[in-house]
Amino acid sequence: MKVLITGGAGYLGSTTAKALEAAGHTPVILDSLLTGPLAFVRDRIFYEGDIADRALLRRIAAEHPDIDATIHMAARIVVPESVEKPYEYYRDNVAKSLELFDELTALGLNRVLFSSSASLYATKDGFEVDEDDPLDPPSPYARTKRMMEQVLLDLASATDLRAIILRYFNPIGSDPDLESGIYVKEPSHVLGQLVLAARGQKDSFTITGTDLPTRDGTGVRDYIHVWDLARAHVRAIERFDDVLAAEQAPATIINVGRGDGVTVRELISAFEGVFGRAVPTTEAPPRPGDAVGAFANVDKAARLLDWRTELSIPDAIAAALAWAEKRHEILGYE
Secondary structure, three states, X not given: OEEEEEOOOOHHHHHHHHHHHHOOOXXXXXXXXXXXXXXXXXXXXXEEOOOOOHHHHHHHHHHOOOEEEEEEOOOOOOHHHHHHOHHHHHHHHXXXXXXXXHHHHHOOOOEEEXXXXXXXXXXXXXXXXXXXOOEOOXXXXXXXXXXXHHHHHHHHHHOOOEEEEEEEOEEEOOOOOOOOOOOXXXXXXXXXXXXXXXXXXXXXXXXXXXXXXXXXXXXXXXXXXXXXXHHHHHHHHHOHHHHHHHHOOOEEEEEEXXXXXXXXXXXXXXXXXXXXXXXXXXXEOOOOOOOOEOEEOOHHHHXXXXXXXXXXXXXXXXXXXXXXXXXXXXXXXX
16 A cells, blocks of 8 residues: 655654555655654655645656555644744644645545644543543644644545544654654653753753642643554554444544553653653743643544554653664764
8 A cells, every 4th residue: 555644754754654664555755844854754755845735746646646545744733833833833734734635635535644633622520531522722733733623524524535533642752663753952742851851951851830630730641652653543544444434424533542641740750760860850830832631532543443552651761762862873963
């Protein structure tokens, strides 16, 4: 099977491309390289360009008439930046995705697997959320994902386009062979910040939000190893038509997480257990747009995809630390 991956040079895109290859499929990468590094493309089929470039999409389709599905991962993803730069987020995540979906439909490339976000969910007692729970996206980034979910549901009802929407929880770690991982010099997410503090590249790790309505006052997240997340994409692509037939719908939404909630303080404790020593911490208010958090009910993923996580949070922490030692060889910077 041949699969177009937008954003395939990124952290999640490159790991998913590798998982597809491991399962015997062929990824075709489309990436503007706005953030994702060229090194992560490796020797894969690659087109550098914008997802809204209709002429480029037509060229890709002409050169690869056997593309079976598209995984749309290209997006701006930094929550605080989305608060500061909402125009860029709505332009790139919404307006350009509309052009992409319309052109894919015109080309007859009707299977779309869309990367959405668990940050959409409203805070709920107990923090476990399923796909039908209320939504309350707290940031422009999250709202772009909510908008595109609705767009896909509407397009699937009105056209031949078919969609599976995966709501990611919090991917961490790196691919098993340490060929890709977090590439930004100072990642905004929790584990990346912990690695920097542990390696002495930051004075301390900042816990943002310490009086939240959780068991220890810090945010709750569902941390999933990036390789498990990539495997979920492979299952969704391989079972695409069967999933929608089982749902009796032209589109559906599936949570992808471990299925348990971990607070920031609990993650720090797990990190220190793997790292072998304490990490200096400081405390600060929540960042603009931050959510209290949630963790996934993953029953639907198990039922429709026959997928469950196989790797633990310590596995992901160990992979992230190993990648931090290795990434200079691949990216040329610490």
